[in-house]
Amino acid sequence: MISLIAAVNKNCVIGKNNKLIWHIPEDLKRFKKITLGKTIIMGRKTFESLPKILPDRKHIVITKNKNYLISDNSVTIVHNIKDILKYKNYPEEVFIIGGEKIYSQMLPCCSRLYLTEIMSFEDGDAHFPEFNREDYTMLEYEKHYDKNIEYNFLTFEKKFQ
Template sequence: MLSIITAINQNYVIGRDNQLIWHIPEDLKRFKKITLGKTIVMGRKTFESLPKVLPDRKHIVVTRDENYSTSDNRVTVIHSIKDILKYKDSPEEVFIVGGEQIYKQLLPYCSKLYLTEIMSYENGDTYFPEFNKADYEIIEYEKHYDNYIKYNFLTLEKKFFRNNGL
């Protein structure tokens, strides 16, 4: 099963200058809790923005650069988004963690969205694709207010997947 995890604001902004805009410790803890022991999929720029390979997770990096490689055995480099689609029918939950183009290409195939919805209208240069929230059922909702930032943890499940047992 493919799932997405990301933090977005009310304008669907997810980043600026290849970095996260917000530093919310509880969001980072939630990301770790949800993705630990799982496979995470990201584009090359997202991978390069990480301070290091995240522990206890298998990394799949998608890039069109045929010469791109890494020596870390926890990282698999692939060159086609089609290679990720094999996970949509897998019992294992595989997480799409960014960036913009990867989200845009894989959103239609994801059954769950783990969102941190930040109550702000800050500008950025990287966006999550707009989607119809009516296509999803809220299965988790938590309000938070930390360090002058209001945010919500949302887990959304695509109604099509739930209603059809997929």
């Protein structure tokens, strides 16, 4: 099963200058809890924005650059988004973690969305694709407030697959 995890504000912004805009410790803990021991799939820019290879996760990096190499056993490089579609019927949950282009291309294939909805309107240069919430059942809605940031943890499951 392919799932997606993202932090998104009210303007659908997910980042600026290849970085997250917000530092919300509870969101980072949730990301770790949900993805630990799983496969995470991302674009090259998202991979390069990580502080390091995330422990206890298999990384799949999508890039058009055929010469792009990472010499680490936990990282696999693929050059075509179609290589990811094989995970749609995979029994274990795999996660799309960004960036903008990968989210846009993979959203229709995702069975679950784990979103942190940040109740703010900062501008950014990377955006989450619009989607129709009516196509999903909400499994989780949890309100939070931390250091003047209001946010919600939301989990959606696609109704028709």
